[in-house]
Amino acid sequence: MIDDFLLRALLGGLGVALIAGPFGSFVVWRRLAYFGDTLSHSALLGVALGFLLHTNLTVGIIVICQLLAILLFYSQRQRELASDTMLGIFAHGALSLGLVTLAFMRDVRIDLVAYLFGDILAISNSDLGWIFIGGGAALVCLLWIWKPLLAITIHEDLARVEGIPVDRINWMFLGLIALIVAVMMKVVGMLLVTALLIIPAATARRFAGNPEVMAVIASIIGCLAVCLGLYGSFQWDTPTGPTIVVAACIIFTLGFLLPRGLFLKGQ
Amino acid sequence: MNLSRQPLLEVFAVDLILGKRLLLEKVNLKIGPGEILTVIGPNGAGKTTLIRVALGLQKPTTGTVKRQPGLSIGYMPQRLHLDPTLPLTVKRFMALACQNDLVKISALLSEVGAAHVIDSAVQTLSGGELQRVLLARALVREPELLVLDEPVQGVDVHGQVELYQLISRIRNQRGCAVLMVSHDLHLVMAATDQVLCLNRHICCSGSPESVTNDPAFVELFGSAAVQSMAVYVHDKNHHHDHCESCGRSSSND
Numbered sequence: 001m002i003d004d005f006l007l008r009a010l011l012g013g014l015g016v017a018l019i020a021g022p023f024g025s026f027v028v029w030r031r032l033a034y035f036g037d038t039l040s041h042s043a044l045l046g047v048a049l050g051f052l053l054h055t056n057l058t059v060g061i062i063v064i065c066q067l068l069a070i071l072l073f074y075s076q077r078q079r080e081l082a083s084d085t086m087l088g089i090f091a092h093g094a095l096s097l098g099l100v101t102l103a104f105m106r107d108v109r110i111d112l113v114a115y116l117f118g119d120i121l122a123i124s125n126s127d128l129g130w131i132f133i134g135g136g137a138a139l140v141c142l143l144w145i146w147k148p149l150l151a152i153t154i155h156e157d158l159a160r161v162e163g164i165p166v167d168r169i170n171w172m173f174l175g176l177i178a179l180i181v182a183v184m185m186k187v188v189g190m191l192l193v194t195a196l197l198i199i200p201a202a203t204a205r206r207f208a209g210n211p212e213v214m215a216v217i218a219s220i221i222g223c224l225a226v227c228l229g230l231y232g233s234f235q236w237d238t239p240t241g242p243t244i245v246v247a248a249c250i251i252f253t254l255g256f257l258l259p260r261g262l263f264l265k266g267q
Numbered sequence: 268m269n270l271s272r273q274p275l276l277e278v279f280a281v282d283l284i285l286g287k288r289l290l291l292e293k294v295n296l297k298i299g300p301g302e303i304l305t306v307i308g309p310n311g312a313g314k315t316t317l318i319r320v321a322l323g324l325q326k327p328t329t330g331t332v333k334r335q336p337g338l339s340i341g342y343m344p345q346r347l348h349l350d351p352t353l354p355l356t357v358k359r360f361m362a363l364a365c366q367n368d369l370v371k372i373s374a375l376l377s378e379v380g381a382a383h384v385i386d387s388a389v390q391t392l393s394g395g396e397l398q399r400v401l402l403a404r405a406l407v408r409e410p411e412l413l414v415l416d417e418p419v420q421g422v423d424v425h426g427q428v429e430l431y432q433l434i435s436r437i438r439n440q441r442g443c444a445v446l447m448v449s450h451d452l453h454l455v456m457a458a459t460d461q462v463l464c465l466n467r468h469i470c471c472s473g474s475p476e477s478v479t480n481d482p483a484f485v486e487l488f489g490s491a492a493v494q495s496m497a498v499y500v501h502d503k504n505h506h507h508d509h510c511e512s513c514g515r516s517s518s519n520d
Contacts, residue, residue: 029353079286151363154349157324161342162364162408201352208354 005121006230012123013226013244015131016187016196019139019180021219024197025204025211026142026173029153034084035072036194038091039181042068043190044098044115046182051108058130058182065178068094073174118189118241120230127186135183138176145169150211187226188241196222199248203255221251274299275338275412275444278321281330283313290316291327292468296446298461300411303438303445305455308465309487314448315345317465318416321446341410341443343401345417347389355389357381357400364407375403379433394421398430406437413437415447419454427451431458 027036043061050060068090075086102108114122142149148169151159160166184193200222201214208214228251229244236243278296282289290313298304306314319325320332322342334340349355361372376382381399384392392400398418405413418434419427435458438445449455456462456475463472464484471481478484 029350031350147363153353154355154360154363155344155347157319157322158342158344158404160324161322161340161414205352205354210354210356210359214354 005123006234008123008125008128009120009240010227010230012128012131013120013187013230014223015128015135016184017200017222017226018219019131019135020184020196020222021200021204021217022139022142022215023177023180024199024201024222025215025218026149026153027177027194027197028201028205029211032177033194033198034087034091036177036181036197038072038087038094039065039068039178040185040190040193041091042094042098043182043185044102045094046098047110047115048098048101048105048108051102051105056126058127058186061182061185062179064094065182066175069174069178073171113239114189115185116189116191117239118185118187118192120187120240120244123186130183131186135180138180138183141172141176145172149173188244192241192245195245195248196225199245199252200225203248203252206255206260207258222248225251273335274333275335276321276446277333278317279331279333281317281320281327281332283316283320283325284328289467291320294320294330294465294469296321296463298412298444298446300444301438301442302461303435303447303459304461304463305459306446306448306463306465307450307455308470310450312466314450314465315416318414318446318448322414335411338412339408339410341405341408341413343398343405343413343415343418345420345448347397347401349389351390356386357389357392358385360389360400361404361407364404371407375406376400378406378437379403395423395426395430398422399433402433402437406441409441411443413443413445413447415445417448417450419449419451424454427454431455434458 027033042064046061046064047057048060049064050057053060072087072090075090076083078086081089102110111119148159148164151162151164152166152169156166181193184196188196200218203221204214204217207217225244225248228247230240232238232247233240233243274297276296276298278294281291281294283291294313294317296304296306296317306317308314316325320327322340323332323334357376358369358372361375362368365371373382373385376385376399379399379402381396381403384396384400387396389397389400398420402415402418405415413434415434419430422430431454434445434447437443447455447459456479459475461472462475462478464470464478464481464487466487470483470487471478473481
């Protein structure tokens with residue numbers, strides 16, 4: 001009935017969509033869309049690192065994403081340049097540096113398009129392992145810090161006065177974002193990772209009355225987009241990652257036709 | 268002074284330099300149990316910065332900040348920048364600080380006169396409602412010291428008077444000390460024990476009556492403002508001889 005690679009693609013896509021819901025909600029609430037984008041742009045550098053050190057490429061990507069997250073955290077403490085300028089410099093600098101580094105490695109041939117836009121149909125069992133074990137662990141950690149992270153998102157100083165270890169929680173959150181960006185990349189590619197984080201969350205906003213419901217609805221919408229995108233891509237022979245994002249955008253648009261607060265418990 | 272000798276919080280000889288800017292210079296502040304201390308000063312005088320130093324959110328360059336061990340502080344921030352995409356009701360906002368204790372949440376919201384907004388989204392509150400909810404949140408941990416940064420911001424004049432009355436009432440009922448920041452002069456004068464007039468350094472401090480008579484205060488705020496304040500503090504002997512200099516200083520705005 002379902003070919004093996006298609007089942008793997010479906011499982012991988014659904015796994016990524018489930019993770020993306022709660023994380024994407026925080027990305028939207030904390031206005032970190034550009035931050036996520038910057039992290040994902042460094043992926044090629046991680047691939048190069050993976051080849052250089054002869055390790056798993058996903059490990060290379062995770063390491064580079066984590067390093068960049070640390071660098072971004074400290075660069076935002078300077079006041080000379082606005083943070084979106086800094087992020088832009090890092091994003092395009094990292095992307096170009098990755099491309100140039102790979103060009104120097106003459107014996108390495110990679111499928112660039114697969115990294116840029118994802119190659120969900122080529123998902124391996126080890127990729128699935130990364131998504132479900134790595135991503136799952138990230139999700140558990142997020143649930144663990146959920147309440148303090150929410151308090152920090154609402155007002156950082158207030159959270160600090162109330163005794164929440166703000167810096168530690170922020171660090172954990174940025175580390176987790178770096179991890180899931182690296183994991184999600186396989187499905188939608190580095191250029192579209194942020195799309196899968198923010199579009200379902202933004203769609204869910206209209207229908208949610210509290211943060212948790214919004215995160216859950218975002219996951220469901222993400223799963224729906226993955227299913228529709230896979231189907232569409234198979235039907236019309238279109239690239240899968242972009243088709244999933246197109247599906248997400250269509251759902252986002254249709255969301256405006258539904259009444260606000262559809263899933264709100266009569267408040 | 269019938270206050271106990273031990274201050275709840277003491278800021279001593281604090282200088283703060285950020286980058287190359289001197290934000291606070293030799294600032295002292297002391298607040299005892301049950302006392303209301305108001306920090307006033309023009310925009311950019313470092314009022315919020317001083318509050319952040321007192322709360323331990325900002326490390327001073329030199330000087331010390333001493334808080335009584337185990338002091339419970341309720342903090343009301345100046346603004347709440349809540350992204351419109353975050354679905355958050357007032358109830359949930361309160362619950363973040365007190366574990367979904369609905370009875371307590373309702374009681375606190377009633378105490379500040381905001382019981383009717385318990386199920387509203389935080390982003391839809393009016394200025395006055397939001398300030399009341401923030402005040403209720405600051406009360407969650409039964410604070411001995413309330414720190415309020417511009418508590419009447421974004422509230423119309425009528426509402427401001429009400430809010431200051433509410434703050435006095437809370438102090439009287441709960442016996443907590445209040446450290447607050449304000450840049451409006453006259454309304455606050457009726458509701459405070461001590462005034463600290465800040466313009467990077469401390470211009471003057473003391474009771475409202477003594478401060479409004481201080482030449483440094485008149486210099487800082489201009490005579491028109493000070494005169495309109497006389498209504499509130501019933502100042503008998505106004506010093507008109509400062510008017511010339513303050514006319515000049517206020518024209519710099």
